Amino acid sequence: MRHAIEKLGKNTVAAIEELGYGLMILYESLYWLFTGALHKQAVSVSRIFSEAMQIGVRALPIVMVLCFAVGMMLAMQGLETLKPYGAQAQVVTGIALSVSREFAALITGIIVAGRSGSALAARIATMQESQEIDALQVIGIDPVRHLVAPALVAMLLAMPLLTVIGNLMGLLGAAVFTLYEMSMPVAIYMDRSFQVMQVSDLMQGLSKSLVFAVLIVIVSVINGFQVRGGAEGVGLATTRSVVMSISVIVVADMVFTFFLTSI
Amino acid sequence: MEATDKAICVRNLVTHYGERMILNNVSMDVKRGEIMVIMGGSGSGKSTFLRYLLGLQKPTSGSIQLLGQDITQMTANELHRMKKNIGVSFQGGALFGSMTVAENIQMPLHEHAQLDQDTMNIMSQMKLEVVNLAGFGDLMPSQLSGGMIKRAALARAIVLDPRLLFFDEPSAGLDPVVSAELDELILRLKQVMKMTIVVVTHELESAFKIADRITVLDRGEILMTGTVDEVRNSDNERIYNLLHRRPRTDKVDVDEYLARLTGKDLSHLDPGSRQDHKQ
Numbered sequence: 001m002r003h004a005i006e007k008l009g010k011n012t013v014a015a016i017e018e019l020g021y022g023l024m025i026l027y028e029s030l031y032w033l034f035t036g037a038l039h040k041q042a043v044s045v046s047r048i049f050s051e052a053m054q055i056g057v058r059a060l061p062i063v064m065v066l067c068f069a070v071g072m073m074l075a076m077q078g079l080e081t082l083k084p085y086g087a088q089a090q091v092v093t094g095i096a097l098s099v100s101r102e103f104a105a106l107i108t109g110i111i112v113a114g115r116s117g118s119a120l121a122a123r124i125a126t127m128q129e130s131q132e133i134d135a136l137q138v139i140g141i142d143p144v145r146h147l148v149a150p151a152l153v154a155m156l157l158a159m160p161l162l163t164v165i166g167n168l169m170g171l172l173g174a175a176v177f178t179l180y181e182m183s184m185p186v187a188i189y190m191d192r193s194f195q196v197m198q199v200s201d202l203m204q205g206l207s208k209s210l211v212f213a214v215l216i217v218i219v220s221v222i223n224g225f226q227v228r229g230g231a232e233g234v235g236l237a238t239t240r241s242v243v244m245s246i247s248v249i250v251v252a253d254m255v256f257t258f259f260l261t262s263i
Numbered sequence: 264m265e266a267t268d269k270a271i272c273v274r275n276l277v278t279h280y281g282e283r284m285i286l287n288n289v290s291m292d293v294k295r296g297e298i299m300v301i302m303g304g305s306g307s308g309k310s311t312f313l314r315y316l317l318g319l320q321k322p323t324s325g326s327i328q329l330l331g332q333d334i335t336q337m338t339a340n341e342l343h344r345m346k347k348n349i350g351v352s353f354q355g356g357a358l359f360g361s362m363t364v365a366e367n368i369q370m371p372l373h374e375h376a377q378l379d380q381d382t383m384n385i386m387s388q389m390k391l392e393v394v395n396l397a398g399f400g401d402l403m404p405s406q407l408s409g410g411m412i413k414r415a416a417l418a419r420a421i422v423l424d425p426r427l428l429f430f431d432e433p434s435a436g437l438d439p440v441v442s443a444e445l446d447e448l449i450l451r452l453k454q455v456m457k458m459t460i461v462v463v464t465h466e467l468e469s470a471f472k473i474a475d476r477i478t479v480l481d482r483g484e485i486l487m488t489g490t491v492d493e494v495r496n497s498d499n500e501r502i503y504n505l506l507h508r509r510p511r512t513d514k515v516d517v518d519e520y521l522a523r524l525t526g527k528d529l530s531h532l533d534p535g536s537r538q539d540h541k542q
Contacts, residue, residue, distance in 0.1 A: 140371075
């Protein structure tokens with residue numbers, strides 16, 4: 001019993017330390033972004049674009065495919081559920097709201113965490129193990145400025161854009177299934193969807209995507225920087241980063257949704 | 264030694280890893296233009312000492328002056344400016360894996376000098392010539408051999424013509440011929456570029472060949488600092504053991520040993536009760 005309490009205490013302290021470390025890295029990233037140029041150490045714009053290419057453009061195909069599939073799946077479930085009540089036409093409203101408020105941002109977040117967050121964690125962990133981070137520091141290049149700040153900006157640019165495209169693909173997936181099931185033309189389905197959707201619904205999803213962007217970057221980099229134990233450690237850090245990112249995203253989504261729906 | 268003669272001046276350096284003390288009251292001076300070898304066995308604290316000399320970690324107490332400025336008291340901007348004067352060749356090279364050799368060498372130039380790309384290309388080519396790697400600039404680090412990686416890392420370390428050059432285990436993982444070539448290169452850099460060079464190593468042969476003076480570190484303490492001959496002729500037992508590859512013959516403290524095994528302090532118990540714990 002005593003050991004269990006001791007372990008709980010140690011884990012709690014470690015979690016608080018990790019939270020503090022994450023906040024410190026976020027603060028340092030913002031510091032370099034806003035004041036780097038004053039110290040002649042501006043965050044490299046070319047690195048931001050290369051990160052945005054990696055995080056955004058290369059993730060686009062998978063985000064499109066999965067959001068399309070989720071939209072289609074929602075249409076299947078919605079039509080099946082509403083059929084006994086003869087209210088299949090209402091499926092448009094349900095899907096439009098759930099995709100724009102919830103699913104597009106969540107699916108995009110999970111894909112980006114698994115794809116780009118893990119890559120970021122693995123890259124930083126490998127650099128830490130091979131002393132490349134030390135090499136950066138002795139050259140005078142702050143690792144947060146060089147590695148974290150560009151990834152943060154790129155993620156903040158890419159996530160909302162991917163979410164917008166995810167929205168469209170989700171609706172399109174639902175429209176295609178509705179065409180097949182109810183012979184409703186895709187154009188009419190999309191038209192009705194845009195009629196029921198409010199700007200606030202879209203903003204809800206987009207604001208979530210920004211929060212997810214910050215969470216993915218911070219969780220990935222703290223796992224990368226804290227790596228211990230060679231190649232195995234790099235693997236563990238990457239796995240931990242993905243599991244933690246997805247968990248944090250889902251929990252943050254729940255909290256976000258609770259507050260936004262109770263307003 | 265006059266203050267102006269000193270390139271590096273460390274005073275009463277104490278460092279900890281968690282609660283464990285790693286360096287205990289270490290003091291050392293390095294004269295301008297000399298090669299100082301920091302020698303010691305595994306776990307002696309020499310690599311840790313280097314990390315503090317490079318300003319990678321903050322010590323518990325003590326001061327580290329590089330070129331007359333205390334790096335433990337510097338602001339971030341002052342430390343950034345100081346980095347222009349420092350070059351480091353890490354044990355595994357620490358070349359950036361996502362960049363070519365030439366891009367690696369140009370990294371310090373991008374950070375500290377406002378030069379056009381053509382000038383940077385010429386400068387990186389010149390340094391590749393110095394380390395006998397001309398023509399390898401377009402290769403990725405993964406395409407280089409161990410010796411080439413070390414030389415490329417050296418080219419990156421000297422691209423800004425630093426006044427202080429640090430080497431971490433330059434011979435580690437290299438065959439004797441490549442290792443000897445690297446030693447020659449270090450001596451040439453000192454002669455031609457008048458750099459102050461600090462080499463951390465446990466390779467005796469290499470140390471004796473290149474050192475002007477040697478600092479022997481053991482268990483976080485400096486045993487002695489002296490010329491090659493002074494170290495060779497030292498009558499200190501721990502230095503003798505290190506130089507003659509004799510295994511350590513430390514006596515085991517029974518109380519400490521039992522405390523480590525059981526995680527409890529048993530020194531207050533009589534020998535009979537200790538027997539119970541051993542079972």
